[in-house]
Amino acid sequence: MKYWRLGDLLVSSGVITEEQLELALRMQKEEMQGKRLGTVLIESGIITENQLIETLQMQLGVEFIDLNNTAIPPEMAQVLPKNIAKKHMVIPIKVVRNELYLAMVDPLNFITIEEVQSATRKKVIPVIATTAAMERAVLNLYSNEGAARAIEEMKKDNVGEVSFEPQKDSVAHIEDDANSAPTIRLVNSIIERAVTEQASDVHIEPREDEVMVRMRIDGMMRNVFTVPKELQSSVISRLKIMGNMDISQHRIPLDGRCNVRIRQQDIDLRISTLPTIYGEKTVLRLLKKAEGLLTMEGIGLRGENMELFQKLIHNNTEGVILIVGPTGSGKSSTMYTMVKDLNNEEVNLITLEDPVEYNINGVNQVQINEKAGLTFANALRAVLRQDPDIIGVGEIRDGETAEIALRAAMTGHLVLSTIHTNDAKSSIDRLLGIGVEPYLIAGSVKGIISQRLVRRICPRCKTAYTPDETETKFLKLPSNKNYTFYRGQGCSDCFYTGYRGRMAVFEILVFNSDIKRAISTNDPVALEKAIADSGFTPILENCRELVLDGVTSAKEVSRAVSRTDY
Numbered sequence: 001m002k003y004w005r006l007g008d009l010l011v012s013s014g015v016i017t018e019e020q021l022e023l024a025l026r027m028q029k030e031e032m033q034g035k036r037l038g039t040v041l042i043e044s045g046i047i048t049e050n051q052l053i054e055t056l057q058m059q060l061g062v063e064f065i066d067l068n069n070t071a072i073p074p075e076m077a078q079v080l081p082k083n084i085a086k087k088h089m090v091i092p093i094k095v096v097r098n099e100l101y102l103a104m105v106d107p108l109n110f111i112t113i114e115e116v117q118s119a120t121r122k123k124v125i126p127v128i129a130t131t132a133a134m135e136r137a138v139l140n141l142y143s144n145e146g147a148a149r150a151i152e153e154m155k156k157d158n159v160g161e162v163s164f165e166p167q168k169d170s171v172a173h174i175e176d177d178a179n180s181a182p183t184i185r186l187v188n189s190i191i192e193r194a195v196t197e198q199a200s201d202v203h204i205e206p207r208e209d210e211v212m213v214r215m216r217i218d219g220m221m222r223n224v225f226t227v228p229k230e231l232q233s234s235v236i237s238r239l240k241i242m243g244n245m246d247i248s249q250h251r252i253p254l255d256g257r258c259n260v261r262i263r264q265q266d267i268d269l270r271i272s273t274l275p276t277i278y279g280e281k282t283v284l285r286l287l288k289k290a291e292g293l294l295t296m297e298g299i300g301l302r303g304e305n306m307e308l309f310q311k312l313i314h315n316n317t318e319g320v321i322l323i324v325g326p327t328g329s330g331k332s333s334t335m336y337t338m339v340k341d342l343n344n345e346e347v348n349l350i351t352l353e354d355p356v357e358y359n360i361n362g363v364n365q366v367q368i369n370e371k372a373g374l375t376f377a378n379a380l381r382a383v384l385r386q387d388p389d390i391i392g393v394g395e396i397r398d399g400e401t402a403e404i405a406l407r408a409a410m411t412g413h414l415v416l417s418t419i420h421t422n423d424a425k426s427s428i429d430r431l432l433g434i435g436v437e438p439y440l441i442a443g444s445v446k447g448i449i450s451q452r453l454v455r456r457i458c459p460r461c462k463t464a465y466t467p468d469e470t471e472t473k474f475l476k477l478p479s480n481k482n483y484t485f486y487r488g489q490g491c492s493d494c495f496y497t498g499y500r501g502r503m504a505v506f507e508i509l510v511f512n513s514d515i516k517r518a519i520s521t522n523d524p525v526a527l528e529k530a531i532a533d534s535g536f537t538p539i540l541e542n543c544r545e546l547v548l549d550g551v552t553s554a555k556e557v558s559r560a561v562s563r564t565d566y
C-alpha cells in the first residue's frame with residue numbers, strides 16, 4: 001500500500017474541494033489543535049464518517065470491518081498492548097502467519113502502523129472501522145484480558161485435537177483438562193464478566209470453527225468473545241463438573257447447579273446443556289440471592305401505582321392477585337418482591353416455582369418438576385394440606401391449576417400468581433378460555449397487575465431533544481405544546497446502547513363490585529365500561545410520565561409496550 005496524505009486523497013477523488021481542505025487545515029492549526037485531519041473534517045461537518053470510509057475503501061482498497069458485528073478473539077489482547085490500542089484507536093483482528101490484520105480509524109496513519117509493527121514484529125494489514133465501533137471494541141477486548149491469558153495457557157497445554165464426542169476411555173483425560181488451572185481460570189473469568197455486566201444468562205455456543213460466548217444483558221443478547229474450538233470440550237467439561245453433571249454424557253440435555261461467590265456476591269448458577277450439531281450448547285443462568293435486591297422502588301413502582309400495589313397485598317388476607325405480561329416482562333421479579341414483602345414469621349408462605357430464580361430466607365420454595373410428576377396442580381394440592389397462609393404459584397398455565405388456585409383463594413388463602421397474557425382484560429379471557437367459571441373469577445380475584453420492562457436511559461450520555469409529532473402522538477400528548485424528551489447517545493458506560501439498567505412499567509386494575517358483576521354475568525361491554533369507570537390508568541399513560549422525566553425514551557416505550565407476543 002502506498003502512503004497517501006488524506007487531504008490530497010480526498011481532493012483528488014472529488015469528495016472535498018481544495019477550499020474545504022484549506023479551511024480544515026486552518027482549523028486543525030487553530031481551534032482544533034491536535035486533532036487528526038479526518039476528525040476535523042467530520043466534526044466540522046464537511047464530510048461524514050461514512051463518506052470518509054467509502055473513499056478510503058475505494059481509493060486504497062482497504063477493507064471495511066463492522067466491529068459491532070465482529071467478535072474479536074480474546075487472545076488478540078495479548079498480541080497488542082492496551083496502551084497502544086487506546087492511544088492510536090486500533091485493534092488487532094486476527095493474525096495469519098506473520099501478518100497482523102489491524103482495524104484502524106485512520107488507516108493512512110503510517111506512524112501508527114510503524115509503531116504497531118515494531119511492537120508486534122508483524123506486518124500490519126490495515127482495515128478500516130468507525131470511531132464509535134472502535135471505542136467499544138477496544139473496551140470489550142481489553143476487559144477480556146483474564147480470559148485471554150487463560151486461553152493462551154490452555155493452548156500451550158493442549159496437545160492435538162480433542163473431539164467433542166470422546167470415547168469412554170478418554171473421559172479421564174478430559175476431566176484432567178477440565179480441572180487444569182487455565183481452564184478453571186477461563187471459566188471463572190467468563191462468570192466474573194457476566195457478574196460485572198449484570199448479565200442474567202451466559203450462552204456458550206459451539207459453532208463450526210469456534211465457540212461463541214454470548215451474554216443476555218438488560219434482556220438483549222450480546223456477543224462477548226470467542227474461545228478457540230480446541231478448548232471447547234475442556235470448558236464444557238469444567239462447567240459440567242461444577243454443576244455435578246455427567247461429563248461422559250453428550251447426547252442428551254443435562255442440567256445442574258452450583259453456588260459460586262464472586263465479587264462479594266453469592267450467585268446460584270443453573271447450568272444446562274443441549275446437544276447441537278457442533279457440540280453441547282451450554283447455558284448458565286445466574287441467580288442472585290434476593291436479600292438486598294428486589295425492592296418496590298427497585299423494580300420500578302412509584303406514585304399512585306406504589307400505593308395501589310401496597311394496598312392490594314396488605315389489605316387482602318384472601319383472594320388472588322395476578323401479575324400478567326409477555327415473556328421477559330419482569331413478572332417473576334414483581335412476584336418475588338411481593339413474596340419478600342409478605343414474608344414474616346407469623347405466616348406460612350410457600351411458593352411453587354419453575355424455575356426457582358432467587359432464594360429467599362424463610363420462604364418454603366418448591367421447584368416444580370413436570371418430568372417427575374410434580375406439576376403445578378399436584379404441588380398445589382400438596383401445599384393446601386400444609387396449612388399455608390400465602391401461596392405463590394409461579395404460573396397458571398392450565399385449567400386444573402387455575403381452578404385449585406382460585407378455590408383456595410376463596411377459602412382463606414392469599415394466592416399470588418402470574419399469567420402469560422398481555423393485559424388485565426386478556427387474562428380474564430384466558431381464565432375463561434381454560435374453563436374457569438366466571439363466578440369463580442369474580443369471587444376470588446382482587447386485582448391484576450400488568451407490566452412490561454423498559455430500559456433506563458444511561459445517565460452519563462443522556463441528552464435532551466425535541467420530539468417529532470409521531471412520538472408525541474404515540475404517547476397521546478396534546479399537540480399544542482412543546483415537549484422535551486431524552487435519549488442516550490451511547491458511551492462506554494452503556495456499551496454504546498444508550499441504556500443502562502431496566503425497570504418495570506405497570507397498570508394496576510383493582511377489582512370493584514361493578515367489575516365483578518360484569519365478569520360473573522359474562523358481559524364484555526359492561527366489563528370494559530366498569531374498567532374505564534374504575535379510575536384505572538393504562539400503562540401508556542404511566543409511561544408518558546417516565547418519558548417526560550427522562551427516565552426512559554419514547555422509542556423504548558414503543559418497543560416495550562407494543563410487544564404482544566404470548
Ligand SMILES: [Zn+2]
Pocket residue numbers: 458459460461462488489490491492493494495496498499
Ligand atoms: Zn451511556
